[in-house]
Amino acid sequence: MTAASTEARSVVVERDVPFPPEKIWRALTQPHLIEEWLMKNDFAPVVDHGFSLRNDWGAVACRVLAVEPHTTLSYTWDALGLESVVTWTLTPTSTGTLLRMEQKGFRPDQRQAFGGAQAGWPKFFDNLEQVLARTE
Template identity: 70%
Template sequence: MTSSATEIRSVVVERDVPHPPEKIWRALTQPHLIEDWLMKNDFAPVTGHRFSLRVEPQPHWDGVIACEVRIVEPNRTLSYSWAALGLDSVVTWTLTPIPAGTRLRMEQTGFRPDQPQAYTGARHGWQKFFAGLEILLAREA
């Protein structure tokens, strides 16, 4: 087996946002806020908690993403599994204080070479989700 056959890809989005980590943490961990920028959910920031992210069902998919919280370090790191349509991945958020606010980094890892559609979809989707998150953060002053 060649290394390219086992190469796992990641989607990374990193932005400096003019808000303190505590404010961003709330947007990442409070279900009503998560719904505003990401999806409907039953999230709780508790390691081991199983939750779902939900969108409208589609012809080829029930619209449910199965997740489990893996790491909770308040105002610093949040990580959860993300499984749907054959994709088993992990989303990790890292919040780093900077003078102008917070460096927010999201990495979703676990895209196999035979999942180009999932990888491309995630690359576009996370840009949209980040835009929604930034709108929410600006509004929730």
């Protein structure tokens, strides 16, 4: 077996968004806002807090790994045999924020989950931008 065949893969989405990090941070960490762009949840921005994201197809079990307000948020994302880590990075720019999301930990045999994440995260980003545009 070569190293490449056992290597975990990542899905990365990066977007320049015309909003300050503080506003994006609220949408990433306040449960009622998370529900609007992602899923129903019982999130709290506290390291080691266990929470779930719930949707029609089931639930994602999560645990907060890192919280650096307005900069970095990281949590585990375990669903349907996938054990991964989602990390959000917010970098201020002259026009707003460079928002980066990386979901890391897809095994080579998890093509369906990897494809689903590749298709799903850009849609979640679209939803997130809509929430940001209409919230104060």
